[in-house]
Amino acid sequence: MDGRIAVVGGGYSGVRMASILSEKGYDVVVFEGRDGGEITVFNSLPELREHYIDYVEEYFELLKTVRIEKGVVRKVTRENLVLVSGCYTDRDSRDCSNYGRFEQVVVCTGCYDSNPISANIYGMRPAGIFSLENAIRLILKGYRIGREVLIFGDDAILEVFNSMLGRMKYSTHVVSGEYAVVRGRERVEEVVVDGERFRCDTVVYFKKRECFNPFNLKGVKAGNINAKTYDYKEVKKDVLKVSEDF
Amino acid sequence: MEYDVAIIGAGVTGCFIAKELSKYDLSVVVIEKEPTQGVGQTKGCSGIIHAFQLPFSSLKGKLCLEGNRMMDEEAKELGFRFRRVGLILLSSNLLSKIALKLARIYLSRYVEVRYLTKEELKRIEKNISKKINGGLFFPSAGVVNPIEMTFMARKFAEENGVEFKFERRVVGIKKNDTSYEILAENNGRKEVFKSRIVVNCAGLYADDIAKMVGHDLTIVPGKGSHVVFDDGDFSKHLIAILPLPPDRRTKGGGSLVTIDGNIIWGPNLIETGDKEDRSVTREEVNAIIRKHSRAFETIPKKPVEVYAGVRSIAGRDFIIDCKEGFINVAGIQSPGLTSAPAIAKFVVEMIGKRMKMSRKGSVKRYRLSLPKSGKLVCYCREVYDSDIEIVLRSGGRTLDDIKHLTGATMSCKKCLPEIVEFMVNMGLRVRKDYSNSDVVWKEGNG
Numbered sequence: 280m281d282g283r284i285a286v287v288g289g290g291y292s293g294v295r296m297a298s299i300l301s302e303k304g305y306d307v308v309v310f311e312g313r314d315g316g317e318i319t320v321f322n323s324l325p326e327l328r329e330h331y332i333d334y335v336e337e338y339f340e341l342l343k344t345v346r347i348e349k350g351v352v353r354k355v356t357r358e359n360l361v362l363v364s365g366c367y368t369d370r371d372s373r374d375c376s377n378y379g380r381f382e383q384v385v386v387c388t389g390c391y392d393s394n395p396i397s398a399n400i401y402g403m404r405p406a407g408i409f410s411l412e413n414a415i416r417l418i419l420k421g422y423r424i425g426r427e428v429l430i431f432g433d434d435a436i437l438e439v440f441n442s443m444l445g446r447m448k449y450s451t452h453v454v455s456g457e458y459a460v461v462r463g464r465e466r467v468e469e470v471v472v473d474g475e476r477f478r479c480d481t482v483v484y485f486k487k488r489e490c491f492n493p494f495n496l497k498g499v500k501a502g503n504i505n506a507k508t509y510d511y512k513e514v515k516k517d518v519l520k521v522s523e524d525f
Numbered sequence: 526m527e528y529d530v531a532i533i534g535a536g537v538t539g540c541f542i543a544k545e546l547s548k549y550d551l552s553v554v555v556i557e558k559e560p561t562q563g564v565g566q567t568k569g570c571s572g573i574i575h576a577f578q579l580p581f582s583s584l585k586g587k588l589c590l591e592g593n594r595m596m597d598e599e600a601k602e603l604g605f606r607f608r609r610v611g612l613i614l615l616s617s618n619l620l621s622k623i624a625l626k627l628a629r630i631y632l633s634r635y636v637e638v639r640y641l642t643k644e645e646l647k648r649i650e651k652n653i654s655k656k657i658n659g660g661l662f663f664p665s666a667g668v669v670n671p672i673e674m675t676f677m678a679r680k681f682a683e684e685n686g687v688e689f690k691f692e693r694r695v696v697g698i699k700k701n702d703t704s705y706e707i708l709a710e711n712n713g714r715k716e717v718f719k720s721r722i723v724v725n726c727a728g729l730y731a732d733d734i735a736k737m738v739g740h741d742l743t744i745v746p747g748k749g750s751h752v753v754f755d756d757g758d759f760s761k762h763l764i765a766i767l768p769l770p771p772d773r774r775t776k777g778g779g780s781l782v783t784i785d786g787n788i789i790w791g792p793n794l795i796e797t798g799d800k801e802d803r804s805v806t807r808e809e810v811n812a813i814i815r816k817h818s819r820a821f822e823t824i825p826k827k828p829v830e831v832y833a834g835v836r837s838i839a840g841r842d843f844i845i846d847c848k849e850g851f852i853n854v855a856g857i858q859s860p861g862l863t864s865a866p867a868i869a870k871f872v873v874e875m876i877g878k879r880m881k882m883s884r885k886g887s888v889k890r891y892r893l894s895l896p897k898s899g900k901l902v903c904y905c906r907e908v909y910d911s912d913i914e915i916v917l918r919s920g921g922r923t924l925d926d927i928k929h930l931t932g933a934t935m936s937c938k939k940c941l942p943e944i945v946e947f948m949v950n951m952g953l954r955v956r957k958d959y960s961n962s963d964v965v966w967k968e969g970n971g
Contacts, residue, residue, distance in 0.1 A: 422965035
């Protein structure tokens, strides 16, 4: 039990953290419920892969060196010792596999893109308004998200996304502004940004991210769950910083 | 074939009338222009089951009280969630306090109401503003998810023989001697439905439908915007603060809890002249927040969404009348949700006066059983892939149906792509709510 650490989340942050902690001599188990988080999504789309290439390559290298168990950690309880309980595998969600006891838990479950209100998008709510995260994932699944896309926001990642859409033959417009009003009843028809009108049938927005910890897991938080960004330099910085406490 | 009753509109009103009619030996059809139930006014409302509606002498006042009284039984019979969370009406100055005390005397003749002192209020709502000096508590007020409530009424009706024809837009109605011929358009194709009785529950477009048979009716749209917060533990009751607006067409909204664990502030009332204007402006959001902040010390911190509904206003009261077998059920704005079971009873009685109706010996119950097992798709609300599948196989047709029947996509929305994939794999168009609200298309990406 001594020196056993459970890392929740097998994405970039979780695997990076696990690797550092292993080097420090801890016995680390990473619990990953799906496919490894957004770094694997970035890896599957050329423009994003290129943009995140250092982190993608780092991730797949480190993946070979850490112990990963498939499962969704639902609860962390503390009774003198720290227990990882309720770890379910995909198909048998009622089955509780006990991987033993852990001294500490590190939560690396990442973040999610905030809602349209946080990006100051008002007006109607027709179909065709997507967070950047969901737009990327839907495209990766092979779906067409629209034809004329207004990309709303001013983060660097949006330019990368824009070039990807360009290659995929979408018509795009990158616009940043203080306030956007969506028009359209069933589907987006037009967006007015700071008084200027843009005809489009899709809005992809990015303003900020929120920490993703739906089960409110208790533990040390590290990575994008703290950094809340698309800038993985900051994500790596956070992982390194938190790891210093171990 | 000729139906006994054709209902135009599958909102909460139409579905509850269908549900009630399904208990009789009648052939009933519901004709709805959107792909699923409750896409018009129903989904834009606040989900409140009101304790009362003034004036008590009005039709809406009577049906509201009756509907409220019936709601526990309805929820049990149909299997939807309903909680009597209670309404607190607050006063913050001497005049309002006196008004509340006087009002209590009058209201107590019709509805359960208690006066609460500042201390008693603080005990049940810790965050109430220091300026509050008293309040009235109405324990009978409650909350539902209006789409879930409407879906369960629809399913009960379907289970007991009512036919639902979605994506059929009524474009004309002809009156014959003993029946009506309803002409509907379905993606370009024309269909005719013959029926002895027609019930017009077409909500915002009830006037268009009524005019098809020469009835004079005007519906004025009244937009109502809401701000949704994720601060689930902000408050436990429906809370409004005096003074209430002098506009008789709105009770003024408040700080509302939802059965799904959110807080909603609003609605307001804005006359836009456009039945389809459901836009929410930043000014409206700021005004709503300013208005309801007065009741509290601190305000909710996490706005997650805004939405607007549109009320169908036909003067000051509900219009429920029958002329030669054509029944208008129009102007059913608030308290329409609360009144739905009572309206249904009222309309069924009206129909019973025109045609022989025999009650069925027994009716089938409908239950939506979500397995809650398999692969977890929505982590925030614990929704599994098998739950989504059941909803889609049970008649859920849109992302909004999935959202309101399971809770998926109500919080962080990370699960949206997987749910979209689910619908595509089941061969369904992926629509948000309306007929042409496709979210994605299946073609590839270059």
